[in-house]
Amino acid sequence: MTVSQANVSAVEATSGRIRRHLLVDRVYHWLMAGCVVTLLATAFLPIIGYKFEWLGLHWTTGVALSALVLIHIVRAVIWQDFWAMMIDGADLRNGWRHLARALGGKGAAPGMPGKYNGLQKLYHAGIAVLVLSIVVTGLLMLLKIDTPLWRRNPYVLADYQWGWIYVVHGFASMALITMVMVHIYFALRPDEWRLTRSMFRGWITRREFEEHHDKQRWAADEY
């Protein structure tokens, strides 16, 4: 083997690609993002003063989001690695070590995460709670409007019950604004750019995989 062949071989060893997101999961992510932005815009723009006929677009997008969430839950339970998104003991230990170091401590170094780190899993759990709250209360609220598929029947619940449904829908929707802001911030950070790129193209480089992930905790595939 010549020196140049050895160099090419060494570059190839670190220049491979690791699959992070399948096309179906990337499509799901961007469809969900489109639905969430549309729902937040049709909900809150009229409240802050931009008046338009918002209800039709809001409820149809809400039904689309409900269908997407249902598909995602089925995929996550049956075809995806469900436990890759669950917070485990190693995440808690690493989180504690990161916190201790950020505060100036000199304890053990935190280990590397698997496919997702502890904060990403925590964020996903928060989004799951908020979106499921919004979907369930939103589907119930469809009983209060006429659509081509059904007639309104608001009398299935008492006034105070409807009040609490609207309270949950409203608080979860406002909290979703906070979560979306944080999500976009992390997506735009240069040190997280590999993850944003992977949500467009599906892969991270082998070098990024080796620098940021624990092979024992993420059995990754070549792209």
Next chain:
Amino acid sequence: MQLFRYSTSIYGGSDVLIGASWDLLKWFVVAGAVIIVLHAAVKAVTSRRADRT
């Protein structure tokens, strides 16, 4: 600042709960901005500390 919105019942009596107060909307936006600024500040300090060592 109120947490909830109420309407007056057409039958009289106590007010009826109708949802969360939209006055809170700006505070959720502020919360997002605070998280972003705090994280950026912590990352800036810790990366500067890592560069020195």
